[in-house]
Amino acid sequence: MVELIYLASPYDDPDPALRAYRYIEVRNAAISLITSELFVFSPILHCHPIAQYGGLPTDFTFWEYFDKKMISVADRFGILELFGWKNSRGINREVEIALDHNLIIESINPITYQIEK
Template identity: 40%
Template sequence: MIYLASPYSHPDPAVRDQRYLAACRAAVDLLRTGVTVFSPVVQGHALSRFGLPTDWGFWRRHDCEHLRRCDEVVVVTIDGWRESVGVSAEIQLAREFGKPVRYLTAGAERTAP
């Protein structure tokens, strides 16, 4: 299973919506290759519409469980990924759990150095 890490939190709801759509596109692209994908942004965005928080502090424990169970982490390198507290934490946790980390850009993918 691939854990799809991508930035989400932002004070502007329009930016959150754009990031959600980018995560959806990346998840669909990966699903079309036949792999299993879990995207916390895709799940969390839908649930946040019912009043759940959108920050890493709230989602950390939940996402950590998915990270433990995944085979690898793929980071979607859209605007904000380097500054994202959640993405940085997900990369760190992946390394702690011994999971490979790859980076996905528009139409390209590379393995972490």
């Protein structure tokens, strides 16, 4: 059975260029994980275009309920460790939610996009 991994990553920043860069990096990580035979859900890949074109907020507070639901159906939880991930309020909250659902927190290398155990 193919597992669903929730792919967390830092995103929110006042600089739209940094948000766009993070979006591209998450896309690249998702491609790598999909070719490793995982189903991938990334709130950034799903919500960035919606927020950008819909004029919606980019902060975690706005998207938290949505993210909670998606984490609740995931089999795995991975963090793409881009610069800023340790201080990300969104990631910290997502980790709490993942742990509440008994998911193991996995690290994803930001250069190779591979899961590190």
